[in-house]
Amino acid sequence: MIGPLEREVKVLFYELLAHYLTISVRVFWSNEEISDSLKVQQMKWLNEIMHRVTSKSRNERLDLRVWSEEDFIKMVRKYIDKCPSIAGDVAWCINSAYEQAVAIKS
DSSP states (O other): OOOSOOOHHHHHHHHHHHHHHHHHHHHHHHHHSSSSSHHHHHHHHHHHHHHHHHHHHHHHHHSOOOOEEEHHHHHHHHHHHHHHHHHHHHHHHHHHHOOOOOOTTT
């Protein structure tokens, strides 16, 4: 998806993705229809994804090492598998970040 984008756009994508993931955390913790236990699980796995997103952003910005988007998305899927209820929100975050990054740099 973002592999062919220029480095500057990739960095922006990952910055925006981190931003959108923080929005999802707010959505989860404010949802009164789910248990506190599920909220904790959702926030835990989103936090793991955010941790990797900020690392990926830094790696892209500084061109520190090769970390393919394919490897990155495999990691994201691994965390989604641990808590499937975050899948829809993570997809929204990825799509929103991509659309905004491409629109800004067009």
